[in-house]
Amino acid sequence: MRVMGVDPGLTRCGVGVVDGAVGRSLALSGAGVVRTGADADLPERLLGIEHGIEDWLDRYRPDAVAVERVFAQHNVSTVMGTAQASAIAITCAARRGLPVALHTPSEAKAAITGSGRADKAQVQTMVARLLGLDAAPKPADAADAAALAICHIWRGGARDRIAQAQQDLARKVELARRTRPTPETPGR
């Protein structure tokens, strides 16, 4: 499974593409940032983000996209731009019919370090370790995007297992129903 993680931002939008599956080793296919100039106006910047994300999707063709969930509580000065950049990334993926998942920074940190309150250095150390690299991708936004992708591969795996278990259960119930038919419930 190939997942593209996106750490949204107007100035630096982190992107990290990771291949892997639950219980298998992970590999980084690509990581970097889509940049737009702080001197450009908002329409130009959003268009720049769109072109950049489209380019990553064209080059790496992921199976799913994981975008950081943005909260209004965070850093008020940049949160609007972050929300807007995330909307562009989500829409680019949805337009292609790709599944899009939103994970909070805490979920990503907890997935790869075991703690939702891990600091930047700890996240980067674990990103490098899990991907079998000497160092985490640079800049930090690219490493955070890779962390989101890893989080999604692992959480997606967990969700898949729950879905599988539910299907198995449904199959057993169906089988039981067929082999031992229940009497008709009398109408009211």
Place this chain on the structure above:
Amino acid sequence: MRVMGVDPGLTRCGVGVVDGAVGRSLALSGAGVVRTGADADLPERLLGIEHGIEDWLDRYRPDAVAVERVFAQHNVSTVMGTAQASAIAITCAARRGLPVALHTPSEAKAAITGSGRADKAQVQTMVARLLGLDAAPKPADAADAAALAICHIWRGGARDRIAQAQQDLARKVELARRTRPTPETPGR
């Protein structure tokens, strides 16, 4: 000049298309809302906004798009969705090479009522009056979008006059320079 105003929102994204120019009468070409279901997930909703806005742009082919500027201070529970819907509208317009302007709610209110703190009823009364209608377009989001479009036509007009005055001045300076050449400034 035809301006499409957009009052962004995930549940109801207001759209109002107004034809007019400074000093001429205004006319409403169309007004309504792009709706997305609160039960749908975010990627689906953003895609719905994109399809809706594209449809309005295709049908009305405006010369410019005016989108409400969103502030992080406002209503925290809905501001993220509003910011994300605005990003989609801005990008749809920018992708077509249309000029996009952002106006604050206060600017729109001040433009059409004379007060940046006018209430909803006052805005709707003036939208109806300025557009020569018996009543403002419904729902309120459509009327707010029309107010943004009117604001843009009038402010755009003011900007055009300033730009024209600057060009006139530059032309006079150039003419003066040519008719009475200044002596060369000695090099240091």
